[in-house]
Amino acid sequence: MPERIRVVKDDITTLHVDVIVNAANESLLGGGGVDGAIHRAAGPELLAECRTLGGCETGEAKITQGYRLPARHIIHTVGPVWHGGAHGEDQQLASCYQRSLKLAENHGLRTIAFPAISTGIYGFPRERAAQIAVREIQSFLSDHELPETVTLVAFSDDDRTILQRALDG
Ligand code: ADP
Secondary structure (H helix, E strand, O other): OHHHEEEEEOOHHHOOOOEEEEEEOOOOOOOOHHHHHHHHHHOHHHHHHHHOOOOOOOOOEEEEEOOOOOOOEEEEEEOOOOOOOOOOHHHHHHHHHHHHHHHHHHOOOOEEEEOOOOOOOOOOOHHHHHHHHHHHHHHHHHOOOOOOEEEEEEOOHHHHHHHHHHHHO
């Protein structure tokens, strides 16, 4: 289903989609990497809403408004910290994609963009993460009408290549 999944190299905070996904930490109170960029771009109202959510467990996802972002909503999901791969990291990362897609569907959202969850500060190997992302998204889309399209957002040329290769199989 190549027409429903695409790879772009961009700053996820600039995308005009119904919802962007944040690679958050369990506190949901902001951090570095894409999380910091999203909080800066969305403005302080985001932190105020996040404070009401009571955090989020690894592999789970919660939704907020997008505030000053072009995106209407933000889904905050917490990827696993990489500890070598024998501690359930693959399943937890898969769960991030599954829960985020389910939440988008439940809110009637048609377009969603994901960063490469866990592959920055959390240290998940990039190729392995890309394969899990593509597999979980393809699996979800194959039996759900929503979301209609999924954008995989790379933040470097290398990541774009890795994600495109995973998508091309
Ligand atoms: P994690 O803690 O889940 O590893 P990071 O934010 O450190 O999260 O990294 C996740 C991915 O997001 C990395 O590939 C990083 O390069 C990328 N990234 C960082 N900032 C942005 C941004 N503004 N837009 C899109 N991707 C970003």
